[in-house]
Amino acid sequence: MKKVFILACIVILSASCNSKNNKDENTAVSTDSIAAHENSEAPETILVYEGTLPCADCEGIETVLKIDIVDNKFELSSVYKGKSPEKNLVQKGNVNTERGLEKDQDGTIYVLNWNKPETEQVYYGYYSNNPEKLFLLDKDRKVIKSKLNYFLELNE
Incomplete structure (x- = not known):
């Protein structure tokens, strides 16, 4: 039971770390693509x-x-x-x-x-x-x- 608990903690920690990394990467990509979109398609006034x-x-x-x-x-x-x-x-x-x-x-x-x-x-x-x-x-x-x-x- 102790091994299952430790294994579950490791899986949860690993998933939360991966989730955080993916979130940061997605945020960076989203921000970059928005900036590129704003710069490339901004209408001239x-x-x-x-x-x-x-x-x-x-x-x-x-x-x-x-x-x-x-x-x-x-x-x-x-x-x-x-x-x-x-x-x-x-x-x-x-x-x-x-x-x-x-x-x-x-x-x-x-x-x-x-x-x-x-x-x-x-x-x-x-x-x-x-x-x-x-x-x-x-x-x-x-x-x-x-x-x-x-x-x-x-x-x-």
């Missing part, structure tokens, strides 16, 4: 689009549009190249999104300064099959048809 838009009286307008998709804010920086001195403009404000760009119901339109009078609003949009290419839109929210490049590209 600020989209940055860049490009050079056409200019009637300069070499081009170097444009950077930053859109904070969480706070619905934007910053639009424009540098007029070839001007003396170079003209730098920075606009900041609120942005809103609308679904549908021309015939693409899943396209997206960003309305910069949506909460201001229409004359102060600026429209950019992308087609659902190419969200990396953001087009400057006219006042009717249509893509500007031109041989010139009226688009910005997503900076990844």
Whole structure:
């Protein structure tokens, strides 16, 4: 009976040690996999689009549009190249999104300064099959048809 009791104690102790080791290992794996998941799949909250838009009286307008998709804010920086001195403009404000760009119901339109009078609003949009290419839109929210490049590209 004494041997059975000792053997039972050894089995219980062994099982509790193994259980503790497994728990620690599982915790470490879980923590590591969560950290990896958070780092690899964390969505970017600020989209940055860049490009050079056409200019009637300069070499081009170097444009950077930053859109904070969480706070619905934007910053639009424009540098007029070839001007003396170079003209730098920075606009900041609120942005809103609308679904549908021309015939693409899943396209997206960003309305910069949506909460201001229409004359102060600026429209950019992308087609659902190419969200990396953001087009400057006219006042009717249509893509500007031109041989010139009226688009910005997503900076990844």
